[in-house]
Amino acid sequence: xxxxxxxxxxxxxxxxxxxxxxxxxxxxxxxxxxxxxxxxxxxxxxxxxxxxxxxxxxxxxxxxxxxxxxxxxxxxxxxxxxxxxxxxxxxxxxxxxxxxxxxxxxxxxxxxxxxxxxxxxxxxxxxxxxxxxxxxxxxxxxxxxxxxxxxxxxxxxxxxxxxxxxxxxxxxxxxxxxxxxxxxxxxxxxxxxxxxxxxxxxxxxxxxxxxxxxxxxxxx
Amino acid sequence: xxxxxxxxxxxxxxxxxxxxxxxxxxxxxxxxxxxxxxxxxxxxxxxxxxxxxxxxxxxxxxxxxxxxxxxxxxxxxxxxxxxxxxxxxxxxxxxxxxxxxxxxxxxxxxxxxxxxxxxxxxxxxxxxxxxxxxxxxxxxxxxxxxxxxxxxxxxxxxxxxxxxxxxxxxxxxxxxxxxxxxxxxxxxxxxxxxxxxxxxxxxxxxxxxxxxxxxxxxxxxxxxxxxxxxxxxxxxxxxxxxxxxxxxxxxxxxxxxxxxxxxxxxxxxxxxxxxxxxxxxxxxxxxxxxxxxxxxxxxxxxxxxxxxxxxxxxxxxxxxxxxxxxxxxxxxxxxxxxxxxxxxxxxxxxxxxxxxxxxxxxxxxxxxxxxxxxxxxxxxxxxxxxxxxxxxxxxxxxxxxxxxxxxxxxxxxxxxxxxxxxxxxxxxxxxxxxxxxxxxxxxxxxxxxxxxxxxxxxxxxxxxxxxxxxxxxxxxxxxxxxxxxxxxxxxxxxxxxxxxxxxxxxxxxxxxxxxxxxxxxxxxxxxxxxxxxxxxxxx
Ligand SMILES: Nc1ncnc2c1ncn2[C@@H]1O[C@H](COP(=O)(O)OP(=O)(O)OP(=O)(O)O)[C@@H](O)[C@H]1O
Ligand SMILES: [Mg+2]
Numbered sequence: 001x002x003x004x005x006x007x008x009x010x011x012x013x014x015x016x017x018x019x020x021x022x023x024x025x026x027x028x029x030x031x032x033x034x035x036x037x038x039x040x041x042x043x044x045x046x047x048x049x050x051x052x053x054x055x056x057x058x059x060x061x062x063x064x065x066x067x068x069x070x071x072x073x074x075x076x077x078x079x080x081x082x083x084x085x086x087x088x089x090x091x092x093x094x095x096x097x098x099x100x101x102x103x104x105x106x107x108x109x110x111x112x113x114x115x116x117x118x119x120x121x122x123x124x125x126x127x128x129x130x131x132x133x134x135x136x137x138x139x140x141x142x143x144x145x146x147x148x149x150x151x152x153x154x155x156x157x158x159x160x161x162x163x164x165x166x167x168x169x170x171x172x173x174x175x176x177x178x179x180x181x182x183x184x185x186x187x188x189x190x191x192x193x194x195x196x197x198x199x200x201x202x203x204x205x206x207x208x209x210x211x212x213x214x215x216x217x218x219x220x
Numbered sequence: 221x222x223x224x225x226x227x228x229x230x231x232x233x234x235x236x237x238x239x240x241x242x243x244x245x246x247x248x249x250x251x252x253x254x255x256x257x258x259x260x261x262x263x264x265x266x267x268x269x270x271x272x273x274x275x276x277x278x279x280x281x282x283x284x285x286x287x288x289x290x291x292x293x294x295x296x297x298x299x300x301x302x303x304x305x306x307x308x309x310x311x312x313x314x315x316x317x318x319x320x321x322x323x324x325x326x327x328x329x330x331x332x333x334x335x336x337x338x339x340x341x342x343x344x345x346x347x348x349x350x351x352x353x354x355x356x357x358x359x360x361x362x363x364x365x366x367x368x369x370x371x372x373x374x375x376x377x378x379x380x381x382x383x384x385x386x387x388x389x390x391x392x393x394x395x396x397x398x399x400x401x402x403x404x405x406x407x408x409x410x411x412x413x414x415x416x417x418x419x420x421x422x423x424x425x426x427x428x429x430x431x432x433x434x435x436x437x438x439x440x441x442x443x444x445x446x447x448x449x450x451x452x453x454x455x456x457x458x459x460x461x462x463x464x465x466x467x468x469x470x471x472x473x474x475x476x477x478x479x480x481x482x483x484x485x486x487x488x489x490x491x492x493x494x495x496x497x498x499x500x501x502x503x504x505x506x507x508x509x510x511x512x513x514x515x516x517x518x519x520x521x522x523x524x525x526x527x528x529x530x531x532x533x534x535x536x537x538x539x540x541x542x543x544x545x546x547x548x549x550x551x552x553x554x555x556x557x558x559x560x561x562x563x564x565x566x567x568x569x570x571x572x573x574x575x576x577x578x579x580x581x582x583x584x585x586x587x588x589x590x591x592x593x594x595x596x597x598x599x600x601x602x603x604x605x606x607x608x609x610x611x612x613x614x615x616x617x618x619x620x621x622x623x624x625x626x627x628x629x630x631x632x633x634x635x636x637x638x639x640x641x642x643x644x645x646x647x648x649x650x651x652x653x654x655x656x657x658x659x660x661x662x663x664x665x666x667x668x669x670x671x672x673x674x675x676x677x678x679x680x681x682x683x684x685x686x687x688x689x690x691x692x693x694x695x696x697x698x699x700x701x702x703x704x705x706x707x708x709x710x711x712x713x714x715x716x717x718x719x720x721x722x723x724x725x726x727x728x729x730x731x732x733x734x735x736x737x738x739x740x741x742x743x744x745x746x747x748x749x750x751x752x753x754x755x756x757x758x759x
Binding site: 043112 | 409428430432433435600601604605624625627628629631632633634635636638642643644652656657658659661662663664665668669670671672673674675676681682698699729732
């Protein structure tokens, strides 16, 4: 049987986990000449090329937005919305229902990445953080970072001392931190249990306790 | 090829519409009825009745007259909602495979989606009669707050009814499509809020409408707040009053309770136009001496409003939440659109006006607008399947970015020319996995545009752990209790190593219907498992 505890928190350092997509091929176009409008193949070809180049595209390039430069703040909210709408008109899979399978899949891959780009760019604080990543040469924000932006204010504290809110729980928390630092999980567990008794509704404490218990279980 | 229609599969009523000669209209049956009651009855002779004739049987054969299944579809037997519903629904439910509820009638059992399929089949037949040809494809609407399981079950109902489900579309988005089509001028943006209070669910959805794209900015809802709940409040009043007047307690009699509940709905509807309603009950039961028990009860709007206020207030809370999540204020919006029969209640309209500081639009028919939007979308989707009917794309555009980065193509594909605007919807609920510390780690955040996908890397928790289980949850908040378990997926054959050393890639992909595909992959062996999830316990 599988241990339900086995999915662990992600490793924070993972940057870009996705594999490059296999490239689509233009020569799988339908050969029914009556159905082929001359404009269509070019579009299909472009969709395939964008899917192929996806991992070289930064979010701004994908949405056809100009990057911020010295003294210029970069695109504003309205421009980002408009850019995403135009992007959606170009790549949304609904518009490729009649296209060959590989073109449809390529459009889907590009659209998904655009949805991610929009998710980041439309949020002012994520957008600023992304610009800094981009300067450092990172084209894509990690899913961890995106996911925690929303819940950022609820980010887990690093120590038990930071997690507790009452004076009654504070000494136990401080002791738990000390034991954790010393690597004595059993003693740390006891201190966390005592702190939890003082603050039974404290989610962060409960999380720490569970974490310590899991680590103990993993040892035995 | 057959016709494509739009179907608003409601908790209480179902409406079907189609685009005919370029205009979307609601289809009505021979009697002129546009609303098909979402009721399925199994009469003693073995047949199946659907719609109006089924609804009539609620008053005489409550145990075999199935209604309100939309409140239960796609939910686990053990879920709070199913547990609650079992206390007031007069028909029998039992636990079936995968921890899903089944309906029991006259010794037969039915999946919930089979009950919905009966209703959809009825809608299909009606449409075939009006349109004069087969109907084989449909867009079916669901509340925006429906989770993955509820959407998947609705889609299954469509297939079972013999329909190719072109899209599972959110009701408020459909409403916005019906409202906004042709209204917006090129380049302009209009922001609308859709307040949708129907029979079983409440949603508030915020949209940005431009001439070519209708984008959902955010949505929030309560899938257990609707007209049915208001009926229950009145039932309680009536029951107490009957007890007071006659010392007869209707609670002991399922059939009488069901009569009270259909009467309560009539009282509630009447109170939308009148200040007070008098209702007389005859022959509720008989006294010991054989005399029939009856009562006459006066219900005033003011007292109904006192009862309803907390529920309506809950909907306003959801509005507040939706705006906060979308980081928008009420000043950012133009019109407030009303959808759903329960928005006819004067108290509801007053509260909306108070909150949004403007009167809501009342010129749209709240019963029709969702089906109309679904029909427009169905028409647009089938058009794109038939290139001979589609229009050419605009010319491809050269890109500025291509010049900046030689690795990128130097042009974008053209924009699709479409009959109506392109809909870009979002996922209403955050999707995540349970982590070792017992919390839900988000993978795709709510209000992310769909289709989308995201991959995260997880590691093993134990030394020598040969397998991992990915437990998938949907909901806000990080504790398990605040989330619904969608299902789980296991990947075994992992390399035996120290804990934390083995990595597994977990990918969530949401399609445009909001249905989730989860896959887990071991990058070392390239072994992978993938599944659309099943609700409930897995063995
Ligand atoms: N005039 C009215 N006043 C008050 N309530 C009304 C009125 N007309 C209809 N309703 C209520 O509206 C509800 C039905 O609305 P509607 O048909 O929009 O819901 P539905 O589409 O079946 O449900 P849902 O969208 O939640 O799945 C019922 O609870 C009904 O009693
Ligand atoms: Mg409805």
